[in-house]
Amino acid sequence: MIRSQTLNRILGRRMTERMIETSSVILREWSTNFSCVPRPGETIYGLHSFRFPDPQCINLSDNAPESGAASQPSTSYDLAELMDAAAVAEAHRFDIFQTCAQGxxxxxxxxxLPWWATIPLCTLSLRLALLPWSLRQAKIVRSSYMIYKEAVTLTDQQQGLSHGSSSSDTSSSSADSSPSARTQLASSTSSLTTAQRLKRTQAILRNFALLRQKCEAPHPIWILVNPMIQMPCFMVMGLTLRAMGVGRWPGLIHEGTLWFPDLTKAPLIIETMETPLGAPGFILPGxxxxxxxxSLRRGFGASGTKLYQNQENDNFGKLLAALPPLLxxxxxxxxYFKVQQPHAALLHWATSSAFTLSLQMGLQTAMVRETLHILPAQQVKDMLARMVAPPKPASSSGPLYSxxxxPSELVExxxxxxSADVLVVMGAQLSAKHRYSEAMFCLDRALALxxxxxxxxxxxxxxxxxxxxxxxxxxxxxxxxEKSPEGSPEKGQALYCVATSLHTQGDLKTAISMYREAEGCWRGQTVISYSLxxxxxxxxxxxxxxxVLIEAMNRDSKSPGRPFAFVLQRLASKLGLGQGVV
Structure with a gap:
């Protein structure tokens, strides 16, 4: 802030930045009274180019002394210096808007081109520049939503809650589309206690993270990146155009079109309830x-939000149910605020809204989706359904691969x-992607080394x-x-998997023996007690x-989050142990 000796003498010791702002307002009011059209100068309102009458005395009432102090007399001052100080202060405050206006x-x-064409073209250019971020967000929103739905289905299958389908490889989409399935699921989840619902939510989030990793989907935090980039850009441009309209920027008055030849006029002046352009002025806000x-309705429909809102016992479903009415x-x-904007700003917002709606309509076309590499929704659902479905027995006992x-690149x-360690990691990654033959090839090569x-x-x-x-x-x-160190947790983990294999094949006697042997090496594991x-x-x-169940429940009660509490309680009910055994 610039202060000269003259300015300090005028304003005294209590001169603050608020006084500069007050002076700036006074200058703008004078400019209106003298009907001066501003020209772009050093500030967004071009304050330097005005010609004012000779300086007069002004009593700055805001600078009144405190109670009991002597009154300060009115003082004459140099208006040119006050103009300079106010202009510099205002230019400093609106630097980003000034830069945008100059652009x-x-x-x-x-x-x-006239302003009525320049503004939409600049808006479209900005939208196209940010389009990759918008498409990335659209992909992440849809994939995250579908993965979350499958995580809910997988969790309910693990916990024995019905989804209205007896087939093990039925996708959750069938449950979503069936009213009877939704009713059955709602009745199952409504009987859960608050603690059980919390554990169910934690299990859903764990399954969501697992499925997201298998699908190699981006982290949901990326959903916030696009708004954080786009909102400041469009808000700055919209506010700049509003300021240019209010300040009667050169050309805006005469370079409109159709029913708004003057781009500085708003549809409604709220203080006087005047409509400078009459009824047609409300066309753009409408x-x-x-x-x-x-756009909101199509967006909610495309993401399947309506289907998921019926799951009232799920916190995510409640959020989705409240989101559309709120927006x-x-x-x-x-x-209410749009009708008070100059038409220069309304042109910007109308162009942006039209672009969004056109993009949504275009994404429904197969050719556009293929061009932008967006998978069809059904293909994503089928892929997720295969992930959550239990594996089907192989029809052959021969090698898994030839x-x-x-792929020649993988073989090479x-x-x-x-390094056997590297090959084992490669095999695990390929297995997570359901590329079992390639994973087995890596593991066989590791064992050969x-x-x-x-x-x-x-x-x-x-x-x-x-x-x-x-x-x-x-x-x-x-x-x-056999190759693990004796008594090590690794040996216990391998023995547990041997027992699980025997259990699955129906050899219960040997499986029980192996479970007990695994428990001796891999101590304190609730999962072993549960399987046993x-x-x-x-x-x-x-x-x-x-x-064994009572012992498992005691172990689980000491585990953070109690991950097995729900399934153990179900087993306790089957065995007639009732609630609160521990």
Whole structure:
């Protein structure tokens, strides 16, 4: 802030930035009274180019002394210096808007188009520049929403809640589209206690993270990146155009079109309730409102929000149920401010709304989706359904792969890799992507380099179990157990997988024995006690099952988050132990 000796003498010791702002307002009021048309100068309102009458005395009432002090007399001052100080202060405050206004003026001059064409073209250019971020957000929103739905389905299947389908490989989309399925699910979840609902939510989030990693989907935090980039850009441009309209920027008065030849006029002056352009002045605000509401409706429909709102017992469903009315209400209330905007700003918002709606309509066309590499919704649903569906037994006991059918790039990469550890990691990554034959090729190569590699045997058993070949899985897990250090957790984990393989094949007696052996190495694991309880219950040994279950519930009560509380309570109900056993 610039202060000269004259200015300090006029304003005294209590001169503050507020006084500069007050002086700036006075100058703008004078400029209106003298009907001076501002020209772009050093500030957005061009304050330097005005010619004012000779300086007069002004009593700054805001600078009154405190009670009991002597009154300060009115003082004459140098108006030119006050103008300079006010102009510098205002230019400093609105620097970003001044830069934007100068950019718009440059575009207007360079293109040689009237303002009514320059403003929409600048808005479209900005939207196109930010289009990659918009498309990325659209993909992330849709994929995250679908993955979340499948995570809910997977969690409810794990916890024994019905989704209205007896088939194990039925996608959750069928449940979403069936009213009876939604009713059945709502009745199942409504009986849960608050603690059980909290644990269910935690399980949903864990499954969501797992499915997101398998799909290689971006983190949902990216949803916030696009608004954080776009909102400041469009707000700055909109506010700049509003300031240019209020300040009667050169050319805006005469370079309108149709029913708004003057782009500085607003549809409504709220203080006097005047309508400078009459009824046609409300056309643009009405179009903006209609396009925004239509865009919101289409957006909610495309993401499937309506279907998911019926799951009232899910917190995410409650949020989605409240979101549309909230956004509709905010959009309608925003019209109150839109009708007070100059038509220069309304042109900007109308162009932006039209672009959004056109993009949504274009994305419904297969050709546009293919061009932008957006997968159809059904394809994404099918992919997720395959992930949450249990594996189907393999029809053959032969090799999982033929080297001649594998991608040549992978074969070459594996042959050039001489570290068994690296190959095991590669196999795990390929297995997570459901590329089991390629994963097995990596693991076989790892065992060829290091035949006693415990993790390679263990990972190979996991791949066999994922394709339903439990006998081969059992042999691999047993190899891993034999090659693990005696009494180590690794040995206990491998033995637990051996027991699971036997359990799945129906050999309950041997499975129970292996569960107990695994418990001796891998101590304190609730998952082993839970599986052992199921095996004992299936074998008809209810009393032993009760003892093991009570021990499992005691262990789970000491675990952070109690991940097995829900399924253990279900087993307790089957065994007649009732609520609150622990």
């Amino acid at each position: 718009l003026e440059w575009a207007h001059t360079t293109m040689g 179009l903006i409102l209609a396009m925004t509401l239509t 509709y209400t905010l959009t309608i209330l925003g019209t 080297e001649s059918t594998l 990469k594996v042959r050039c890799t001489h 290091h035949s006693s590699h415990v993790r390679a045997h263990y990972s190979k058993g996991q791949v066999f179990s994922l394709v339903g070949r439990w006998q081969e899985a059992q042999r691999c897990f047993r190899e891993a157990a 309880t199921n095996a004992l219950l299936e074998a008809g040994r209810s009393e032993e099952a009760k003892e």
